[in-house]
Amino acid sequence: MRLIWKLLRKHISIFELGVFFIANLIGIVVILSGVQLYADIKPLLTGEKSLIGNEYMIITKPVQRVGVNSTNFTREEVADIEQQPFTLSMGEFCSSQYEVYGSLMFQGRKLSTMMFFESVPDSFIDVESDEWHFASGQRNIPIIIPRNYLNLYNFGFSQTQDLPQITESLIRGVELTIELSGNFRHETFTGYIVGFSDRLNTILVPESFMLWANERFAPYAEQETSRLIVEVENPSDPAVLAYLEQKGYVAEDKPAESNKALFLLQVCVAIIVGIGVLFSLLSIIIFTLSIYLLLQKNIDKLENLVLIGYTPSQVARPYNMMALVLNLSIFILGVIAVGFVQQTYMGLLSDMVGYELPTSLTATIIAGVILTAIVLLFNIYIIRRKVAQISRKR
Amino acid sequence: MKRITLNNAVPEIFASREDLRSEIWHSEVCFERGGRYLIEAESGTGKSSLCSYLYGQRGDYRGSILFDQSDIRNFDTNAWSEIRQTSLSILFQDLRLFGELTALENVEIKNRITHFQSHATIKGWFEELGIADKMDSRIDRMSYGQQQRVALIRALCQPIDFLLLDEPISHLDDRNSDVMRDIILRETERQGAALIATSIGKHMTIDYDKRFRL
Numbered sequence: 242m243r244l245i246w247k248l249l250r251k252h253i254s255i256f257e258l259g260v261f262f263i264a265n266l267i268g269i270v271v272i273l274s275g276v277q278l279y280a281d282i283k284p285l286l287t288g289e290k291s292l293i294g295n296e297y298m299i300i301t302k303p304v305q306r307v308g309v310n311s312t313n314f315t316r317e318e319v320a321d322i323e324q325q326p327f328t329l330s331m332g333e334f335c336s337s338q339y340e341v342y343g344s345l346m347f348q349g350r351k352l353s354t355m356m357f358f359e360s361v362p363d364s365f366i367d368v369e370s371d372e373w374h375f376a377s378g379q380r381n382i383p384i385i386i387p388r389n390y391l392n393l394y395n396f397g398f399s400q401t402q403d404l405p406q407i408t409e410s411l412i413r414g415v416e417l418t419i420e421l422s423g424n425f426r427h428e429t430f431t432g433y434i435v436g437f438s439d440r441l442n443t444i445l446v447p448e449s450f451m452l453w454a455n456e457r458f459a460p461y462a463e464q465e466t467s468r469l470i471v472e473v474e475n476p477s478d479p480a481v482l483a484y485l486e487q488k489g490y491v492a493e494d495k496p497a498e499s500n501k502a503l504f505l506l507q508v509c510v511a512i513i514v515g516i517g518v519l520f521s522l523l524s525i526i527i528f529t530l531s532i533y534l535l536l537q538k539n540i541d542k543l544e545n546l547v548l549i550g551y552t553p554s555q556v557a558r559p560y561n562m563m564a565l566v567l568n569l570s571i572f573i574l575g576v577i578a579v580g581f582v583q584q585t586y587m588g589l590l591s592d593m594v595g596y597e598l599p600t601s602l603t604a605t606i607i608a609g610v611i612l613t614a615i616v617l618l619f620n621i622y623i624i625r626r627k628v629a630q631i632s633r634k635r
Numbered sequence: 636m637k638r639i640t641l642n643n644a645v646p647e648i649f650a651s652r653e654d655l656r657s658e659i660w661h662s663e664v665c666f667e668r669g670g671r672y673l674i675e676a677e678s679g680t681g682k683s684s685l686c687s688y689l690y691g692q693r694g695d696y697r698g699s700i701l702f703d704q705s706d707i708r709n710f711d712t713n714a715w716s717e718i719r720q721t722s723l724s725i726l727f728q729d730l731r732l733f734g735e736l737t738a739l740e741n742v743e744i745k746n747r748i749t750h751f752q753s754h755a756t757i758k759g760w761f762e763e764l765g766i767a768d769k770m771d772s773r774i775d776r777m778s779y780g781q782q783q784r785v786a787l788i789r790a791l792c793q794p795i796d797f798l799l800l801d802e803p804i805s806h807l808d809d810r811n812s813d814v815m816r817d818i819i820l821r822e823t824e825r826q827g828a829a830l831i832a833t834s835i836g837k838h839m840t841i842d843y844d845k846r847f848r849l
Contacts, residue, residue, distance in 0.1 A: 244744045248733055545731045548692065549745050550719035550793065553712055632712045 245546065246559045252538040253563075257531035261524050262567055268520030269575040269612055273605045274582045275513035279506065280604035281587065285594070286477075286503045296329075297365065297440055299493035300469045300485070313465040318488075327473050327481050332362040334443070334468035335451050339423030339458035343432065345415060348404075358384075359443045360451035365470045368436030375450035382419060382430050385445040388437035409437060423458035441470070442493065468493075477503070525616060529623050532560065536627045547632045557621075557628045564620040572613040579605045636702050636722045636796040639666040639689065644698035646681045658847040659685065661698075668796050671823075671841055672831045676849035682833050683728060685849065686801045689831075690725050691715045720749050721794050728801035730786040734775035738766065738785045741774050746792040760788045764814055780806040787815060791822050798823055800832040804839055812839055 300322070302312040314322075323331045337358040344353030363373070372383045395406045417432035438445065446454075455464065473481055485492055536543065546556050583600055591598045641664040649655055658664070659674065660681065666672055676682040687693040688700060691707060700707050702718070710718070732741050738761070746752055761767040764784040769777055774785060783806050790798065798819070804812040816839040823830050832838060833849075 244736065244740055244747065247740075248736065248744075251735065542733060545733065546744075547712070547716070548690070548719070548725075548727075548731060549789065550716055550748055552716040555716075555748065629712065 242559065245551075245556070248542050248546075249539055249556075249559050251542075252535055254531060254535065257527060257534070258563075258567065261528040261531060262571060264520055264524035264527060265568075265616065266571050266574055266578075268517045268522075268524055269571055269609065270578045270582070271517030271520060272514050272612060273517075273575055273579045273609055275510045275517060276608040277579055277583055277602065277605045278513070278586065279510040281583065281590070281598070281600075282506055283503065285590070285598075286506060296472055296474070298471045298473055298481070299442070300471055300490045301467060301493060303489065303491045312467045314467065314469060319466065319469065322469060322471060325484060327475075327478055327484070329472040329474060330364070331472070332365045332470045333466040334470065335360045335448065335455070335464065335466070337451065338455050338462035338464070339421055342420040342422070344418045344420075347415075356444060358446045358451065358454075359468075360446055360448040361441065361470055362448055365441070365472070366438065366445065367440040368438055370435040372433075372435045373447055375447045375453065377453055380430050382432045382446055382450055383435040384417070384432050385436045385438050385441070386434055387442045387444075388439050389442070391437060421454060421458055424460060426458055521612070521616065525619060528564075528620060532620070532623055533627060536560075536624075536631065540631055543628065543631045553625070553628045553632045556632070557624050560624045560628075561621050564617060564624065568613050568617045568620065572609050576602060576605055576609055579609075636718075637668045638701075638703055639797060640664070640701040642699045642701065644688070644696050644700055646684045647695045647697060649681060650697050657849055659849050664847070666797065666829055666831055668829050669827050670829045670844045672829065673838055673841075673843040673846045674831065674833045674849050675838070675846060676833060676835055678835060680849045682835070682849055683801065686725065686728070686799055686833065689799060690723065691718070719793075722796040723799070724790045724793055724795045724797075725799040726783075726787050726790045726801060726803050728805070730779075730782055732774045732782055732786055732789075734773070736774060737771045738774055738777065738781075739770040741785055742789045742792060745789045749793040751794060752792045757788060757792070760791070760818060763818060764788070764811065778806075780808075780811065783807060784811070784815065787818070791818070795823065795826050795828040798828055798830045800830060802833055802835065804837060812837075815839070816841060 302314070304312060319331075319333065322328060341356045341358060342353065343356045344351055346352075366373070366385065368385050370383065370385075373385075375382065391407075391409065391412065398404070399406050412434055415434065417434075419430040419432040421428050421430065455462065475481075481492075484490075543556055547553065580602055583602065583605075587598055587600050641659065641662065643661055643663070645655070645660040649660060655661060657680065674682065674685070684693065684696070688696050691710060694708060702723075733744065736744065739757075742757055746757065758767070758770075761770050764787075766777075766781050766784055769781060774782055777785070783803070787803065800819070803819075804815060807815065819830060819839070820841065822828075830841075832841075
């Protein structure tokens, strides 16, 4: 082996193999980064880990025309949803059946408005708060508002009205005067905001308060449900979408959006991988040309080796070893490089979602092994073909 | 391998010639294991072609050549490699040594795939042939006569049934050619092998079993 190598390494072009090495390394890193990116981001988009796609869907019936519509769910409909295989748990929105009037003093002005409350079972609420409870007789009402209300105020309303922007912590300190009336009663409570929800787009009070207040201010009103919150494993699940379609329900959440995002991701990754494949193909062409040239330059020696009894595969072995070493180095360097790339974008992603995302290079390693094997086998095939061609008798 | 048979074999370029007077071409010729054959030729009668056909380098002949019962046209590259490692050896007229290797390395590159001769035997031959001091010299720095001797040593580094010698002593003086003959005879007798030598004039002084005019 040492002797054949001594013979056959002559005419090896460091430059050509260097170009192959670098081009294939770039190609493999680009391809593997694309694959890894896809593997890392896809679960976030399809709701497996919840970045955009929530695991909670809010289902309503569509409003068909102006006026009073029957958008309430019947008991049967609610039971049917609850029975679906994709439903992990389900909660009903309960709305206030009495009049709510809220006001607050703000910079000497009294701001007041008619409003409403809704409640859902506590397990569906995405805000952690010690103050989220209500006991009969309590005069304080904890309230959760959607975070986008605050954004609406800060970035839409306040600037046009010359009002100061407010922070979440500031708003938590604000006391609201809440007046409830119905059933010939009129009572005043103090409301305070304990948190902001990203999931629930309504003004929430604890369910215990809602039941108490409905009983007190509207004992004869029939409780009806027009919105349901459903916990599902994956809101993009085709079965979920098909069910909603068939029943004519509307999901307030955005599985369709996450599907679009997924499609966009697939397009981006396809482009990235395409570029990588192009690089790798070019590098393979360079390698092929280089090997052909190398074998052509060494043709007399190869011929003589075969004539003194070497088999074509024995003659090809040093070149195969060369290809193996090159490709293994490319694989190792490639995986390391993708590791760095992944660290960079996972850092950015973790900042985006607000928690540390787990990182694993499994996808890279699997794809890398497959790619390296393909390139290596092709290299070996080229070497074999050329050596066989030389070995054949004239 | 016990027998090499030529059945009406003739180089393609001679096929249409009527005036061919040859004891090999267009004839039934048989080389037996253990025999000593000399093929005497003039230039241009196809001496090197004959060696190329027998060694599987070329196939541009009519008729057939058999190793035992097998037509050698049917051998593939790996079959030839097997034959060239275990049964048929040749001392090429153009030697086919590797210029960038030393004399010893040129021999070892063969012995390494056959593991047939010991280092001591090889070294003994170098000494006998008077080139022991050149063992570690690059082959392309040596004279043609010295190279011829190295090529012989390489040719002996395998089991042999038939040893083809294509003008083995063309560049050797009488003394060296006698040393070479002694080694060849010793090695072929030890293995019971045949030797088939070609010559265009000068040949080793051996008691040949049969001489052919090509």
